Structures are given as C-alpha cells and as structure tokens.
Amino acid sequence: MTDLERHDYDVVVIGAGGAGLRAAIEAHEQGARTAVVCKSLLGKAHTVMAEGGIAAAMGNVYKEDGWKVHFRDTMRGGKMLNHWRMAQLHAQEAPDRVRELEDWGALFDRTPDGLISQRDFGGHRFARLAHVGDRTGLELIRTLQQQTVALGIDVYMECTVTKLLTAADGSISGAFGYFRESGRFLALQAPSVVLATGGIGKSYKVTSNSWEYTGDGHSLALAAGATLVNMEFVQFHPTGMVWPPSVRGILVTESVRGDGGVLKNSSGNRFMFDYIPDYFRKETAETEEEADRWYTDKTNNRRPPELLPRDEVARAINSEVKAGRGSPHGGVFLDIASRRDADYIRKRLPSMYHQFKELAEVDITAEAMEVGPTCHYVMGGVEVDPETAAAAVPGLYAAGEVAGGMHGSNRLGGNSLSDLLVFGRRAGTAAAAHAATTSAAALPEAALQEAEAAALAPFQRGGGENPYTIHAELQETMNELVGIIRTESEVSQALKQIEELKVRAKALTVQGERRYNPGWHLALDLPNMLRVSEAIARAALERQESRGGHTRDDFPGPSDEWAKINVICTQDGDGIALSRKPLPVMPPELAEIFEESA
Amino acid sequence: MSYEANLRVWRGDAAGGGLQDFTVTVNEGEVVLDILHRLQATQTPDLAVRWNCKAGKCGSCSAEINGRPRLLCLTRMGTFTEDEVITVTPLRAFPVMRDLVTDVSFNYEKAAQIPAFSPRPREADGSHRMQQIDVERPQEFRKCIECFLCQDVCHVVRDHEDNKKSFAGPRFLMRIAELDMHPLDQLDRKDVAQEEHGLGMCNITKCCSEVCPEGIKITDNALIPMKERVVDRKYVPSTWLGRTIGRRKG
Ligand SMILES: Cc1cc2nc3c(=O)[nH]c(=O)nc-3n(C[C@H](O)[C@H](O)[C@H](O)COP(=O)(O)OP(=O)(O)OC[C@H]3O[C@@H](n4cnc5c(N)ncnc54)[C@H](O)[C@@H]3O)c2cc1C
Ligand code: SF4
Ligand code: SF4
Ligand code: FES
Numbered sequence: 001m002t003d004l005e006r007h008d009y010d011v012v013v014i015g016a017g018g019a020g021l022r023a024a025i026e027a028h029e030q031g032a033r034t035a036v037v038c039k040s041l042l043g044k045a046h047t048v049m050a051e052g053g054i055a056a057a058m059g060n061v062y063k064e065d066g067w068k069v070h071f072r073d074t075m076r077g078g079k080m081l082n083h084w085r086m087a088q089l090h091a092q093e094a095p096d097r098v099r100e101l102e103d104w105g106a107l108f109d110r111t112p113d114g115l116i117s118q119r120d121f122g123g124h125r126f127a128r129l130a131h132v133g134d135r136t137g138l139e140l141i142r143t144l145q146q147q148t149v150a151l152g153i154d155v156y157m158e159c160t161v162t163k164l165l166t167a168a169d170g171s172i173s174g175a176f177g178y179f180r181e182s183g184r185f186l187a188l189q190a191p192s193v194v195l196a197t198g199g200i201g202k203s204y205k206v207t208s209n210s211w212e213y214t215g216d217g218h219s220l221a222l223a224a225g226a227t228l229v230n231m232e233f234v235q236f237h238p239t240g241m242v243w244p245p246s247v248r249g250i251l252v253t254e255s256v257r258g259d260g261g262v263l264k265n266s267s268g269n270r271f272m273f274d275y276i277p278d279y280f281r282k283e284t285a286e287t288e289e290e291a292d293r294w295y296t297d298k299t300n301n302r303r304p305p306e307l308l309p310r311d312e313v314a315r316a317i318n319s320e321v322k323a324g325r326g327s328p329h330g331g332v333f334l335d336i337a338s339r340r341d342a343d344y345i346r347k348r349l350p351s352m353y354h355q356f357k358e359l360a361e362v363d364i365t366a367e368a369m370e371v372g373p374t375c376h377y378v379m380g381g382v383e384v385d386p387e388t389a390a391a392a393v394p395g396l397y398a399a400g401e402v403a404g405g406m407h408g409s410n411r412l413g414g415n416s417l418s419d420l421l422v423f424g425r426r427a428g429t430a431a432a433a434h435a436a437t438t439s440a441a442a443l444p445e446a447a448l449q450e451a452e453a454a455a456l457a458p459f460q461r462g463g464g465e466n467p468y469t470i471h472a473e474l475q476e477t478m479n480e481l482v483g484i485i486r487t488e489s490e491v492s493q494a495l496k497q498i499e500e501l502k503v504r505a506k507a508l509t510v511q512g513e514r515r516y517n518p519g520w521h522l523a524l525d526l527p528n529m530l531r532v533s534e535a536i537a538r539a540a541l542e543r544q545e546s547r548g549g550h551t552r553d554d555f556p557g558p559s560d561e562w563a564k565i566n567v568i569c570t571q572d573g574d575g576i577a578l579s580r581k582p583l584p585v586m587p588p589e590l591a592e593i594f595e596e597s598a
Numbered sequence: 599m600s601y602e603a604n605l606r607v608w609r610g611d612a613a614g615g616g617l618q619d620f621t622v623t624v625n626e627g628e629v630v631l632d633i634l635h636r637l638q639a640t641q642t643p644d645l646a647v648r649w650n651c652k653a654g655k656c657g658s659c660s661a662e663i664n665g666r667p668r669l670l671c672l673t674r675m676g677t678f679t680e681d682e683v684i685t686v687t688p689l690r691a692f693p694v695m696r697d698l699v700t701d702v703s704f705n706y707e708k709a710a711q712i713p714a715f716s717p718r719p720r721e722a723d724g725s726h727r728m729q730q731i732d733v734e735r736p737q738e739f740r741k742c743i744e745c746f747l748c749q750d751v752c753h754v755v756r757d758h759e760d761n762k763k764s765f766a767g768p769r770f771l772m773r774i775a776e777l778d779m780h781p782l783d784q785l786d787r788k789d790v791a792q793e794e795h796g797l798g799m800c801n802i803t804k805c806c807s808e809v810c811p812e813g814i815k816i817t818d819n820a821l822i823p824m825k826e827r828v829v830d831r832k833y834v835p836s837t838w839l840g841r842t843i844g845r846r847k848g
Contacts, residue, residue, distance in 0.1 A: 041648070042706065043744055044656045102726045105715035105780065107733045107740060114727030132737065138655070139740060149706075150714035157706075181695050210650040244627020250653050355653055358672050360627070468639040512644030515611065516696040519643030 004448065005179075008189045009035045009154075010435035011428070012175055014161050014217065015196030017045035018137075018420030019400025019427070021144035022097075023194045026428025028153050032435050035154040035188060037177060039212050042157050043145045046198050046210060046401075047420065050137025051253035051351065053119055053129025054421070055414030056094035060115040062126040062298070067091040069125050072593050074415060076279075077123040077309045078379070078408020079548045080563065081230065084586040085386040086406040090415070090422050097421035098130050106143040108132055120258040122307040123412040125283075126298065134253050134351045140417055159186060161216070162524055163451040164193060164224040164396070167441035172224070172395030174443055176451040180521060183514025185452055191440040192431035195221060195382060195391075195398040196424065200234075200536070203529045204375035204483070205475035208240055208251035214525040215532030217402035221382045222531060222571040226391040229404040229566050229581075231380035231532070232539035233549040235411055236484045238263075238313035240374025242331035247359045249374040252334065252352060254413045256369075257306045259348045260295055261336035263317070264368070265325040271332070272305035275316035280308055311410045311548050314373040318484055321372065331372035337365055373484055377416065379407040379549055380539065383568065388430035389423050395434060399427040409548025458523040464509035467523040474501055474529060482537050487553045491541045498534050502574070505530060535569045535576045542567050542578050599626045601680045605633060608687040609645070611696045617685065624675050630686065631659055631670040634698075646697035654811055657745030661698045662687045667747040667809045670698075689750040704762060705746050708770045713790060717782040728781045739776035739820055741812045742769060748806035748816060754799050765796035768806035768816045775820035778827070788828045797824060 011027040013020045016038035027034040038045060057070040070091035075082050098116065102108070108130050109117040120127045132139040148155065161177035165187070174189040197217030201209025218228055239252040257263075265271045276284045284305050285291035291304035306313065317332050327333055336345055342365035346353050349364070356362040356369060381404030382391050389397045400420045407415060458467075481494035505527060510520045545559040546552050566581045603624045606617045620641060622633050631649055638645050649659040652671045659670040664685050678684055692700035720726055749755055749767040766774075771791060778787040791797040802825075804817040814820075 040650055040656075040658065041702070044650045044658050046650075048656045048743075049651045049653070099720075099724065099726075102782070103717055103720070105717070105777075105783075107728075107737050107780070110728055110730040110733060112730075114729050115725055117730075132740070135655075135741065138743065142740065142742075146709075146715065149710050181699075181701075210652070210656075212650065245625060246628040246632045247652070351655065358654060358674070359629070466639075466643050468643065472639070510643070516646040516699050517644040518638060518646060 004185045004187055004452070006187045006189070007035065008440070009033045010190060011035075011192045011194065011431045012037065012188045012190040013194040013196055014175060015045065015198060015400070015402070016042055016155065017047035017196060017198055017400060018140050018144060018417060019424040020045070020194065020196030021141070021148050022421050022424030023196055023397075023399055023428035023431065024153050025144065025147055025151065026425045027194075027432040028151050030429060030432035032192075032432035035156060036148065037156045037159050037161055037175070037188070039160045039180070040158065042155050043141055045141060046212060047137045047141045047417070049210070049251070050140070050417055051134040051251065052121055052255045052258070053131030053136045053414050054094070054098055054140065054417040055121065055124060055128050055412065056098045056130055056418050057091060057128055058095045058098065058116060058118065058130070060111050061118040065126040065128060068593055070094070070128065071590070073124050074412060075408065075594070077412040078410050079558065080408065081547065081583065082408030083386055083405035083584055084590060085584065086423070088590065089386060089426075090406060090419055093422045094418040097418065097425065101140065101143050104143050104147040106139050108139070119255060120307070121413040122254055122257065122313070123309040124414065129414040131255075134255050134349050136417065156186065160521065160524065161220065162455055163447070164220050165443055165447055166224055166393070167444070170225060170393060171441070172393060173441040176448060178455060181516055183517065183520070185455070187443055187448055189440045189443050190435070191438040192395050192397065192435045194427045194431050195396065195402050196400045196427070197402045199378045199401040200529075200532050201375045201378070203474055203478045203533045205479040206240065206249040207375040208237060208249055209375065214529050216525065216528045217398065218381060218535070219528035219531045221391060221396065221398065222535070222569065224393050224396060226393045226396055227383040228380060228535055228569040229383040230409070230539065231378070231535040231569055232543050232567060233379035233409045234375060234536060235310055235377040235379060235549045236314045236373040237376035238310055238317050238373055239334055239371040241360065242327070242370050242372045243329040243360060250355070250359070251374065251376065252369060252371050253349070256334060256336055256349060256352060259336065260340045261306070261334050262304070262339065263306050263313070264333040264335055265320045266327060267325065270306075271320050271325070272308070272313065272316055275312065275319070276305050276308070277312060280312070284308065309410055309412060311551075314484060315551060317371075317373055327370040329370050331370040333368040334371045335368040337367055342366075375479075377401065377411055379409060379411055380404045380536070387426065389427035390430060395438065397427040397431050399423040409550060455524060458508055458510040458520060459514075461507060461509050464507040465504060467508050467510065467519055467526055470501055470505050470508060470526060471522060471529070474498070474533060477501070478533055478536070482533070482540055485551050485553050486540050488541065491537050494537045495534065495541070498530060498537060502530050531571075531576070538576050538578055539567045539569060600624060603633065603675065603680065604683045605637070606683055606685040607634070607637070607645070607698070609697050610694065612694055615694070628675050629671055630663060630673045630675065630684070633675065634670065634686070646695070646699045648699055655743060657743035660689055660745045660747050660750070662689060667750045669745060669747070669811050672811060689746065691750040691756045702746055705744070705749060705767070705769065708766045708795075709773070711794070712766070712770060712773055712777070713785055713787070715777055715780065715783055716785050718784055726782055732781045735819070736776045736779045738814055739772050741814055742772070743812060744769065745811060747809045747811065751805045751809045753803065753805065754796070761796070761799065765799050768800070768821065771795060771797055771800065771824065772814070772816050772820040775824040778824065788831055791824055792828045797821070797828065
C-alpha cells in the first residue's frame, strides 16, 4: 500500500473534544508518546457548542454544596441506573478538574469575592455550573486546545478513523483512517487507543448535533469486540429551536430557564406545574410564587418545575403539543422577555440572543421563543471500568459521550462537560500506564488491506444510490419510530427499515474523487450510523419499562425488575446481539445518602 | 414560499477552477449553508465545504459571499433578493484545497508560535482569585470562534504573501493581547507582539473588526491598546530594568 502513511505511538486518542484533549494532555504528562486524531479542524469538535456550564460542587456560591449532593442529584436524575462508582468519582473529582483549567488559562465568570461563579441548572440542588456567559464549551475546548498545542502533542486534523486494529489475541494494536483533505490513508500503531468520539445524534432528523455525530466510536468499539451499555437511553433536550425549518433542532440552552425563563402553552399557562412527577414532588415548587422566589432564595423555596430533569420537561412539551396547546410552529413558548430586563438577558445569554436574532429574526428580550424537543445526547455507550475507563478489549479506553454508565437513564445538564474532564483524565492515565508495560503488536497487514478496500468500495460500485438519500431515510425512521415516545410495534417497524437500509447502504455509489469529498465521507459514516441505530432500536425494544430517556407508551411506568438491569449490546456478524447484566450494587455507605433525603 | 435561487459557486482545487452556475430551491428562513447542502444532496454530492455547528459557534463554515468574508451558516438567504445571483467563493487569503475548503494551517502555525500562558501560582487555599471586571477584557477576546475571517480580510495578510512570515494577523495579535491582559499571566508579551508577530505592521484600518461574526472590537480593544503599551514601555526607563531582569508584566 503505497499511499499509506504510518506512525507509531504509545497512546492514540480518537477525538479532540473535551474528553479527547483531556485524555491526551494526561497521557502526555504521564510520559506517553501521544497523538490525537479528529474529523474536523482542531477546536471545532462538538464540545465547542456546549453553552450552559460545567457541573462541579465547588461550593463557591452555596457552601452547603458538596460531592454527596452532586452525586445524589446525578443518580436521581439518571433514575438510579447510573454506574454508582462513575457518578461518585465524577462528583468527587469535578471541582479539581475545573480548577486546573484556570491554570491553563480559562477565564470563568466570577463571584463577588473573585472565585469561579456557579449557575443554576435543571436537576441540580444548588447553583453548581461553572460557566462563561453561555459559551462555556468554547472556553473549555479552547483552553484544552491551547494546552495541547503548548505541550506539543501531535494532532492529525481532518482525519477519520474507520477501523480499530487488533492483534491476534484480540488486544488493540492501532487504528486505521483516512485524511479528509487528500483521501489518503493513515495507520497508527499503538498499544493503547482512547475513544473520545462523542455521540450519535446525526441518526435523527431533529437534533442539536453536528455532522460529526455519527456514532463512530460506538461502532468502532463494537467491531473491535467491546460492549455497549444501555443504548436505549437517548436524551431529547426539551428546548430546541422549531422555526424556521432549517434551524429546527438547534439547541436553546437550559440556562434560559436557569436564569428565569419559563415555559408556556398557547393559552399562556405555565403548564409544567401540571407535570410534576411524584418522584420529584417534594423538591419542586407548587405555586408560581414559590417558584419565582426560588431564584433569589434557594434555601427556603423549592425549584420551579421548568427545571425538572430534561426527560420530564421534554415529555411534558411533547404532550402539550399533542393536546393541541402548542405554539404556531409546533412547539411551546419559552419566555424570558417578560421576566427579566433586556440588559440582564443580553449579558447572561449573549449567544442565545445572537442565535435567535440571526437565525430566526426573533428578539428574545422582547418576545417569547418557540421551542420543542431535539435529539441531544446519548447516555448509552461503551461499557467501561469506572476507575480506568477501560473497555472490554485490552488496550481500548473510552471517555466522554461515547462512554456509557455515568449518566444512567438521563443526563443532567452540565454533567457532560465535567464527565469529559474527569474520565478523560482517567482514560489518559490508564492508557499511558498500559502502554508503558505493553508494546504494540505489529499492524496486521491483511486487516490494513481489508480496511483500505472497504473504504474505497463505494467508488468502485456503479449504479447505486447516493448516500444522502439513505441518510435522510434513516433520520426519518429514527425520529418517527425510535424517538421520544416508543412502542413495540413502531420500534419493530424501525428495525425492519434499518435492515433494508443496511442492504441499500452496501450497494451505494459515490461520485467524484477522493480529495475532500463529503459524499464519500458520508458513505463511510453511514455503516456506523446504521449499526448504532440498530443497537438503540434493539435495546429500546428489549427494555419493557419507561425510565429517563426511554419512554415506552406500552410500558408507561418504571419497573422494579428493570431497575436492576443493564442492557448490553455486542456485535454479532452483521447485526447486534443483546444480553442482560445486573446493575452494579451501590455500597451501603452511599445508599444511605438516598435514605437520608428520601 | 419556496423559490429557485441562482447560485454561483467556485469549484476546483489548487491547480485551478472556476465559478459554476446552479439553480437551487430555497425555503423560508434558510441560510446559504442550507442551500449548499441541498446542492450536495441533489446535484453535486462531492461539493467540498466545511461546517459543524450550523449556529455560528464553531467557526468552520467561513467563505466569501459576493466577495465578503462571511459565515455560511449565519448568512440568511432572506438578505438577498430572489433574482440576485449569489456568488460563493473560498477564503482568498489561504490556499484552496478543494471547492470552498481552504488550507488554514497558517493559523494553526501562528497559534503554536505564541508563548504559552504562564500563570502565577495558586493562592494558599488552592484557588485563583480574580475580579469579574478584570476578566471581562480578555473574555471579550476569548469569544473568538477561530473562523479566521479577520485573517482573511486583513490586507497585510491578503495582499502580500511574504508578510505571512512576520505577521500573525489580527486573530493572533489579539491572542497575545488577551494573554497580556490576563490577570494571571506573568510573561511580558510586548516584545513578542512587536518584534516577532508584526504588531507594527497593523495600520489600524479596522477591517478585521468589521467582519468578526462575534462582534469583537479587535482593533479598538486589543490591537490599539497593545500598541500603546508597546510604545509606553519603550520610553519608561524603569520598565527597561524590569524587563531585562525578570521579563515581568510592565
Ligand atoms: C448545543 C449543545 C450544547 C451543550 N451544552 C452542554 C452544557 O452546557 N453542559 C454540558 O455539560 N454538556 C453540554 N452539551 C453536551 C456536551 O457538549 C457533549 O456531550 C460533549 O461536548 C461531548 O464531548 P466529547 O469530548 O465526548 O466529544 P466531542 O466534543 O463531540 O468530540 C468528538 C471528537 O471525536 C472526533 N471523532 C468522532 N469520530 C471520529 C472518527 N471516526 N475518527 C476521528 N475522530 C473522530 C470528532 O472529530 C471530535 O473531535 C451540549 C451539547 C450540545 C450539542
Ligand atoms: S486593523 Fe490591523 S489587523 Fe485589523 S485588518 Fe486592519 S491592518 Fe489588519
Ligand atoms: S476574532 Fe472574530 S473574525 Fe477573527 S477569528 Fe475570531 S471570531 Fe473570527
Ligand atoms: S457551521 Fe459552525 S460557524 Fe458555521
């Protein structure tokens, strides 16, 4: 293979979002020769789009806050399906991970006494999110990017990994991919590979996610023999834009509600008061007056129902719209204009102000926004060991959105950015340690040739469909049949359609040449999207209960039996096989935290 | 509400290329990037264009629309008349890779040449205390989404290929100013700005500020104050001393 570029590293990190960069920095600092590979330019990964903040119980605003409260909120938000140990490590380590960003140049908004300010978000007992206006993700990724550059870590930009390479004993030996610019191939030999590839949202039609979110890491992990956990849990963020159609799905940050915005239906009612589930009744305000007082006095008042966890709010909006009480374009109203003055809104939510002005010609300081649910985040992901982020395949690690377990059935806002930092660092440490004691097996030449042939196949076939058509149909299928509310018959229907799409995808044709050809790139992303969509649909069919980001119309409530079960996906030939595994049991000293507050 | 728009898109690569005409359907509320995506899905599957967020947050989709540097995802079709021909071309200050995608590695090289942030130690309790008012100035510059539109429009970069060696461009001169104003940073950044990154070549035309999609006042708030600090320091003998010994902030 003459146009194959080869390099040799200790640790290869796939992904340059928060998780990938944090992992790379750590691996480098542990002395590992480290490289980062990413599909876009450096600094453009999804993390850049995060708005609201990083959850960490630093106690800068509320002294009463601490890791136990954060841990409790996270577990309850995830309806107790989280891996308890991940949630614990996350809550304990997040404050340090945020503080060290300041050593690398991050500039968070401040409290009056000069510490990092913290804001309110759904499901968090106290104001806990470190933030910079509503562009926290930009601050996070730029800080990590600048640190990565300062350390001199090698970055392969605009380069997509299409295959993980494994040795005869099944352990990792490297990764294979192509440069988007030239279409040439790349093989990286390394005993440790960290997956930090983010999520899967591009399989859905209405999503806040970018073209990168094609579930590559989930799919690469399956193909290498690793397992995925609880893929049925997909988060639909309650507030995406709904109008105009071309921006449908683009996120409206939860900070709008954290900073005083409320949800109203077409008759002007704050309908969330009608949707408070028993599970959260004790901690939720009963009247609008109490809810409004909470913004300034959290000790004596309970939180507004608009700040319930995302799954609750998204389902409520869905019901209002279905009942005919929606806004003109099929959403509901999110109103901050009538509740806060224009200066405050522009200062606290500058990028939302900008976004609505530019994209919808709406002035959010003067009128309500129209919003509705959008596919936002996948809680399910690669099954990992909490301490080391190690996947089931020796030498493979996963951190960030691509990893599963941490968020249970539903993620709280702000808990992703902290997750990236906590488990990115842990993955970096473990990957470096593994590399220090293992040398990479020689790259399997046959597998390299196979990977190259597979990548080039769409050019060689004539007469097939174009990848855009198949992609659009998959998005429609997932949106309509495996969306926010699910039933057995619809999910089964989706699986049938996915099977058909799989066949069609194998025959698709790509026009043009290899250099920077988006049609080709999509053709190579499609098998990943199909595989991950199948995993989501199969797991959704399996779990016969409603919990967090998985709502089954035919099994409306949570079930005690399913509360103890993780659904595991593995690859089986061309399809997905399922198994059930008991949920790890929390030790008594942690279980007590829930009894105290119950 | 839909109509057929006339689009003229530059297609080609480093070896050459030209403008091609297309007729594409436009629906209400769409932006130029939507129209290019429709072109990909229906007429030119291999049309190269960068994008990620589609919401003006990542700075990937930079190009020139009717000759002006713009973000494709923030340029609404509604800003043009229905019969207007809309011309989309790649950023002209950087070498073309293919179609609308340019090689922006110049910017990544400049970023790597700027001396890294070097903070003072943490306080005894492990925190860094900074007042909101002191972080706000550098925070304005950290809004930068690295779209490089300012780099594209600056005549120092655009008109003289040779200048690229000695001139970092507005984005990275602003980065130096940001570090200089950072409450925790300890390095003296004036020499670097002036002598290695060509601050003196900027003649404050403000074209960079005009195209910045984040509305950052690059010239007024970063470049001019930085120039003033360079000049001030040159004439104050006491900072001479400090500079020679410790290279502390002047
Ligand atoms: C609009 C929006 C707002 C959000 N706001 C918040 C918030 O306020 N707080 C919060 O906690 N969370 C928020 N989230 C969620 C959070 O931003 C993401 O979950 C998180 O950034 C994911 O980070 P990551 O490091 O796992 O992956 P990403 O940042 O998505 O990075 C993935 C990386 O993997 C690379 N990659 C993928 N596949 C391949 C491949 N095959 N080969 C090579 N590279 C590959 C990509 O190029 C990219 O560099 C938000 C999400 C969105 C969409
Ligand atoms: S103000 Fe300076 S940096 Fe900005 S465009 Fe003009 S010359 Fe270039
Ligand atoms: S300063 Fe403005 S124009 Fe320049 S790169 Fe940053 S965001 Fe773009
Ligand atoms: S696509 Fe992100 S700025 Fe345009």
